[in-house]
Amino acid sequence: MKSIVLLSGGLDSTVCLKKTVDEGNALLALTFDYGQKAAKKELAAARSICRKLKVKHQSVNLRWLGKLGNSALLANNPKVPQLDEGADKKDLQKAARDVWVANRNGVFINIGAAFAEGMGCESVVAGFNRDEAELFPDNSVQYLAAANTALRFSTLSGVSVASYTAYLSKNEILKLGMDIKAPLDLIWYCYLGGQSPCGRCQSCINFKKAKESL
Numbered sequence: 001m002k003s004i005v006l007l008s009g010g011l012d013s014t015v016c017l018k019k020t021v022d023e024g025n026a027l028l029a030l031t032f033d034y035g036q037k038a039a040k041k042e043l044a045a046a047r048s049i050c051r052k053l054k055v056k057h058q059s060v061n062l063r064w065l066g067k068l069g070n071s072a073l074l075a076n077n078p079k080v081p082q083l084d085e086g087a088d089k090k091d092l093q094k095a096a097r098d099v100w101v102a103n104r105n106g107v108f109i110n111i112g113a114a115f116a117e118g119m120g121c122e123s124v125v126a127g128f129n130r131d132e133a134e135l136f137p138d139n140s141v142q143y144l145a146a147a148n149t150a151l152r153f154s155t156l157s158g159v160s161v162a163s164y165t166a167y168l169s170k171n172e173i174l175k176l177g178m179d180i181k182a183p184l185d186l187i188w189y190c191y192l193g194g195q196s197p198c199g200r201c202q203s204c205i206n207f208k209k210a211k212e213s214l
Contacts, residue, residue: 001025001121001122001160002025002027002119002120002121002122002123003025003026003027003116003121003122003124003125003162004027004028004029004030004112004113004115004116004119004123004124004125005017005020005026005029005030005055005124005125006029006030006108006109006112006124006125006127007029007030007049007057007127008031008032008042008046008127009031009041009042009043009044009046009049009186009188010042010045010127010187010188010189010203011127011170011173011174011187011189011207011210012127012128012129012163012165012170014049014127014177014182014184014186014187015127015164015173015176015177015180016125016127016163016164016165017029017049017050017055017125018053018181018183019125019164020164021053021054021055022180025123026053026055026125027119027121028055028057028115028119028121029046029049029050029055029056029058030057030058030111030112030115031043031046031047031057031058031059031060032059032060032062032108033059033060033062033063034062034063034065034066034074034101034104035062035063035065035066035067035076036066036074036075036101037074037075037080037191037192037193038073038188038191038192038193039075039193040193041188041190041193042188043059045186045187045188046059048183049183049186052183052186060111062107062111065104065107066101068101068102069101069102071098071099071100071101072098072099072191073101073191074101080099080191080198080201081095081098081201081202082198082200082201083095083200083202084200084205085205085208087205092135092202093135096135096136096202099202100136104138105126105139105143106138106147108126109124109126109147109151109161110154112124112126113151113155113159116155116157116159117156117157117159120157121159122157122158122159122160123159123160123161123162124159124160124161124162125161125162125163125164126144126161126162126163127163127165128140128141128143128144128165129165129166129168129169129170129173130166130167130168130169131169131206132206133166139166140166141166141167144161144163148160148161169210170206170207170209170210171210173210174210174211174214175214189203189207190203190204191203
């Protein structure tokens with residue numbers, strides 16, 4: 001099944017891209033710029049990853065999306081929630097609400113599906129994971145199932161959406177990435193766009209915990 005891969009340049013999407021490449025199905029990788037603080041870092045990572053894996057890459061300007069709401073991920077919002085490794089569920093839930101971007105994955109998947117249908121691909125591949133599904137409903141396998149139902153009506157060719165990582169924890173995804181020799185040295189996993197990952201945002205904490213559990 002020829003696929004369009006949604007590539008943020010982070011761990012989950014990079015592992016999904018490598019799996020798709022290994023199966024010979026990656027036709028194009030898409031990276032979205034919606035005005036996030038890490039946009040330049042994510043785009044640079046995605047380009048490097050695609051060069052390494054010899055996959056065609058395209059960036060999509062979605063700056064209008066970043067103007068909807070007040071997500072802490074966005075460049076016009078000065079603060080991203082900082083967490084300690086011992087943060088409790090209440091703190092994690094609040095941080096998840098603070099970084100929520102209006103219908104982000106819904107928009108991403110539908111744009112990916114438009115590319116897929118227009119380019120004669122059968123599927124869209126997205127990087128979800130089991131841990132974040134507990135805080136972000138649009139990362140869940142239930143959401144994937146619902147999105148597939150909708151795509152049966154919104155695409156004449158019956159484009160589907162899938163994720164190689166949706167049932168896996170961050171630790172399991174990291175192990176899988178190492179096993180399949182994904183270019184993990186090129187990823188960018190921080191919500192911020194500094195010279196190096198901040199180590200304190202929710203995404204950095206999750207990545208650090210995954211590495212410590214190896």
